[in-house]
Amino acid sequence: MEKLLKIEDLTFGYDKQPVLENVNLEVFEKDFLGVIGPNGGGKTTLLKLILGLVKPNKGKVTFGSDLQGRKKSIGYLPQVRHIDRKFPITVMDVVFSGAIMHDRRRSKAEIKAAAVQLLHDMGLLELKGKAVGELSGGQMQRVFLCRALISDPKLLILDEPDTFVDNRFEGELYEKLLQLNKEIAIILVSHDVGTISSHVKTIACVNKNLHYHPSNQISEEQLAEYNCPIQVITHGEIPHTVLKHHH
Incomplete structure (x- = not known):
């Protein structure tokens, strides 16, 4: 598999406040990477660094031959909240x-x-x-x-693509992404571990640091180990959320 991009020791902050520290990641052709993490953990900033919208304080992002001239080789769907x-x-x-x-x-x-x-x-x-x-x-x-x-594009980047999406189209959206992934790599940012775990191939937890998980299955214990405080949602016939035990 050809390497599309490589992130090495990436550090970035606003006004000396660190947002991301020592991030390392590689993305290959036909990868389907789900990026999860808490609000303010640096997920959107990571995408902006990949897209060249902001420059790192330290470290670098390098692109493989398929992403040279990346403005036309990367498709980007930003968060859409206000139109x-x-x-x-x-x-x-x-x-x-x-x-x-x-x-x-x-x-x-x-x-x-x-x-x-x-x-x-x-x-x-x-x-x-x-x-x-x-x-x-x-x-x-x-x-x-x-x-x-x-x-x-050779790489499609989506930042919270289910914003504004009705329930019917959400399923169609992920089916469309699975079809696209047969030809292109996808990086998908989402707050919903349960939904993306059914579709992505690997997961990165971003909360200032990045922890890469080479699988689409991730446990609450692993999230705690990664310092990634988000809710774990499971699948079943009836939609439900698994909460921690009450004391």
Whole structure:
């Protein structure tokens, strides 16, 4: 398997307040890495460092040959919490914008055809002329996923992709990611261990430091050992959460 990126001794902080310390990680082609951790633990900052949106105080991120010129080789779906619903942009324009600035390999006609196909696959084609402000939260998230995929990335990075997503589409989203993972690597940040453990191949716990777990199964004891204080959720016929024993 070809190595897509390597993170070495990465340290970063804001105003001398450390957010990440001595982080090491390797991502290979067709990896499906789930990144978990508490709020403020550094998950989103790690993604920003990979994407080059911020620079490390120490350490480095290096890319394999498949990610050289990484702006068009990495698809990114950021957290979507607040949308200006009055902004006059259509669904097609949003998707098209994911490639038009960086993708010089294809003509505008080819990019438009790819956008149409993505919207069709996501069940959104009939909405292509609508303003994004008219969409539901789940529809909007699907549009942004199309935008992340339009440049035909080698690596897809998703930061809390279930934000705004309705329950019906959440299952469809993860099924779509499993299909995509046959061709590309995926890094998925989520607060929901139970959901992602059914889909990812490996897990990284991020809480200032990063602890890599080469499996999609992780116990409460391991989370405690990693200093990763998040809730463990299990699967079953009836949705339920396993809580600690009461004293």
